[in-house]
Amino acid sequence: MAQKKEMSGTERRVIEAIVDDNLSEVQALLLEPGLGVDFLDDTGMTPLQHAAFRARREICRFLLASGSDVNSNYHDNGYTALMFAALSGNVEVTRMMLDAGANPDHTNSVGRTAAQMAAFVGQHQCVAAINNFFPSSGLDIYTKPQGLEKEPRLPQHLAPVLVKMINMSNMNPVRIAYFLQDHKEILENSKKVSRVFDTLCEKAMKARDTSDIMALKTHYFATIIRRASKVYEEKQNLDGWIKSLVRGRESDGFPELQDKLIKQSLKEFPYPESELLQQMVHNLANPRLGTHPSAVVLLSQAINGQRYGANEEEDCTTCGQMRAEKKCSACKMVRYCDAYCQKLHWSTHKMFCKDLAVKHQKIQEQKQREHDEEAKHLAEIEAQKRQGEDEELNQKMEDTHIKDKNDAETSTLNGESEAEWNRKVVQDASQLQSLTQATVET
Incomplete structure (x- = not known):
């Protein structure tokens, strides 16, 4: 077990190299005899925790490959590498810790988990990454024939793409449609993919530790894939369907098709006893379509948790991506990820831009x-x-x-x-x- 002690000169140089993001220096220093990869500084932090807090991706990757303990919690306040990664605001580093086996349920000295700490400091993307985490090996079983199966349920080359999709935190159907447009191999194998997602949904609901979130999410993805694949079979692209998802009604610009798609998905969810489903249905019981919060917002809150202190007005108006930086140059009241999102939304936005x-x-x-x-x-x-x-x-x-x-x-x-x-x-x-x-x- 690592012990807190006064650091040696070499150990101090390792921490300095991490601060400077000098991977080659870290690699060279850790080759010295007797220097462990998990030595502690005077606060109980390991090199991995220092690297995670500063979002040094390549150094984190090297330290994990070198055997660093991702769940070390000798820090004075019980922080882990996952907590430091979540506080850094870097989603990739946060997922890296999770993929390495980080325990998302560990609590620090004041009883907070990594997700709660990230939410407290406004790192909502990291909160979503933790709440939505699906391991990279989670689909391996479906890429190999099982029992009497003559072929696997899922082509092996699809597994990494689908893992990436499952780990998405943005539940806006437009954003998911973008992803499918970029990965047409999913649409070309839509029946196999949707069946695997249905299986994941069933496993999540029937497991000893039921995961309503994962069940609802995989069912929702399967619903969108089935709808998108029908369009793709006919048109060989999703352009028209994406435009219809973005198009808003003339009275207020509200995208009705998105709401209807999400509500239909909830209606088709095969486990009506789910508490999360019942909560969503209750919240969506408002008789007037288009009132706030919308179905997209409620679904995102159900999957990702509440975004305390976040400003939804900073999200992309078209696809819901957080912290969109571009604004309409005329009204400066709506945000977009890029010119593509702005162009898609213009047919609706132009009706309200002057006002x-x-x-x-x-x-x-x-x-x-x-x-x-x-x-x-x-x-x-x-x-x-x-x-x-x-x-x-x-x-x-x-x-x-x-x-x-x-x-x-x-x-x-x-x-x-x-x-x-x-x-x-x-x-x-x-x-x-x-x-x-x-x-x-x-």
């Missing part, structure tokens, strides 16, 4: 008014502070004048020479002038 531009202008004016009021308030506070300082200075000058007068009278009574008294007055005046100058400069 949104007016709304944006009013918001900016309100922000400016609030800024001006705050600046005015701060100026008033500063003026009051200066006035107080001036009054204090005047009082000191008056006190000094009175003191000088009293000193003069006392000196005269004591027989002190007038010249000596004048000299002291000049000296006191000089000190007072220095004090006044220092106060002004302050």
Whole structure:
């Protein structure tokens, strides 16, 4: 078992190399005899934990391959590499820890899991990655014939692509359609893929530790794959179907087809006893289509958990991807991943762009008014502070004048020479002038 101790010079150099993201230096240093890959620093952190916290992907990959313990928890507060990865905000490193066998249920000294810690600091993508994790080996059993099977249920080359799909956290059907468009091999083998997803759904619900989330998610994916494959068989692409998913109604731009697709998927879910399903059905019982939250939002919350402190207005309006950086240049009120998402949404957005531009202008004016009021308030506070300082200075000058007068009278009574008294007055005046100058400069 690793012990906390004062680090050697070599161990310090390893940590410094990790901070500098210097993989070759880390590799060279760890070759030194007697230097373990899981040595602890004075807080109980391992090199892997340092690398995970700084999102050093290649160094993390090397340390894991070298046998580093992904579940080491000798840190003073019980943190693990998964917790540090989640706090870093790097989804790839977070999944790397999970794939290496990290325990997502481990709690730190205050009883928080890695997902809860990530949610607390606003790393919602890492929260989703943890909640949606599916191991890279999870489909291996389906790529080999089992029992009397003459051929595997799933072509081996599809397994990595499907693992990537299952680990998706974005439940927006447009985003999933993008993925299928980029991986047409899924659509070309849609029957096999959807059957495997149906099996995964069944296993998740019938396992000792039931996973309603995985069951609902794999069923939802199977539903979309079946719909998309029908379109693909006829058109050989998904362009038209994706456009229909994005298209919003004229009254408010709400994408009705997305809502209907998700609600139909829930209706077809084969396990009505699922508590998660019942919760979703209750939340979707609002009789008016298009009210907030939408089916997409509710499904995402069910799969990924609540996004505390997150701003949904920063998501891509077209595909729901988080933290979309581009804005409509005209209204500046909607965000997109890229020009492709913006182009797809334009037929709907153009009906509301001018109104949104007016709304944006009013918001900016309100922000400016609030800024001006705050600046005015701060100026008033500063003026009051200066006035107080001036009054204090005047009082000191008056006190000094009175003191000088009293000193003069006392000196005269004591027989002190007038010249000596004048000299002291000049000296006191000089000190007072220095004090006044220092106060002004302050």
